[in-house]
Amino acid sequence: MPTPAPHGIHKRPLLRDDVYNSIRDAIVDGTFGPGERLKDPELEQWLGVSRTPIREALLRLERAGLVKATPGRATIVAPLDPASTVSAQQVVAAMHELAVRLAVPLLGREQLAALTEANGRFAHALEHDDADLALAGDDAFHAVFVRACGNDMVPAVLDQALPLLRRVERRRFSSHAARHSVTAHAEIIRLAGLGDAEGAALATRNNWLSLGAGEQG
Template sequence: MPIPTNYETPVRTSAKDRALSQLQKWIIDGTLQPDEKLNDAELAAALGVSRTPVREALQLLEVQGLVQMYPGKDTRVTTIDKEMIGKLYATLGALHALAAETAAQLIEPGQIEQLRELNAAFARAIKAKDIYQALEYDEEFHNLIVELSDNPYTVSFCSSLQMHIRRFKFVFLKQPLGQTMAAAEEHEQIIDALEKRDAQAASRLIKQNLSRPLEEYNKLP
């Protein structure tokens, strides 16, 4: 029989994926605190799923470094290791700087406009104090530049590193508006450099933008 092609395939999300997504968000936004003990039965009840998908989600979260499972004992949210965060930022900054150099030679006008739209949405989220959404837009902005570099290895490595510092970025974005709006201004400078195809400036600015949260955090009392 002929199979129609002009239809949208329904998006189906498994219970495990739903649990994983929600638990990630709760860990990142601080609903689940560092070193907090996690009870799979309580989480299952809160999420409206059985314990099995919650356990599967927790196993994936352990692989991502967001929880630590102690067999026969308990499962806890991992703490934020400041020294390790510094190393992760250094690596991520170098990869993004490399991506920006390449993207500056490949970027098209429509993609420049896309970056401007993402940055405008980022700034609006900051002003509205919608911290989690601001974090999402910030990552979309940087991820688009990485994708434009047309290097699957850079994309893969950046994605892996990003998960480990999302919680730290969330903490930083809770700082006063003047500090976080500076990130939106730096984004505009990065866009201008890419539009001018200034690879060196784009590389320098994006590395500065990514390292600034850690530098500002180090200044806090």
């Protein structure tokens, strides 16, 4: 579809992450479809920034596997590639498994309550077929463990690998296939509450790997 018309998305000069997130989200939600050409002037007009942050964002998106660039030619939204998606899924599953294993011994009542609250928001969003809020709830759930794990490499690796899964995640969150993840999350919470780091870590790994089988991370 065409580049969205300018509508004041950002009221202040964009930081690099703002530009990256805006283009990434437009790819994930289908505003920019697979194979669509991304033109610098149109992106500049849409986001209200100069070419430099646009090019930096596109380079990050290329490393994340969401766009493909040919020197001197077009930059396009990358087609959905099952092999690349599986590779990213394996890395994301491993990182979240590690985060849970490290975090569970450190969790307190506040973090456990945050997990329950996030899963409740996730379930509510799925019931109302709101894929965007479902993604936000799922992110909030897993972020509890990532923040608590104490390993700064985990979010860094996830930032690289997770964007490639977003298009698949969003499609699943738009269907009934994701409902099983509410139960999966509840089991992770139960195991974490018991202090079973290994059990919660393996349940988290299976939750993410089930994405390819029609379920959600």
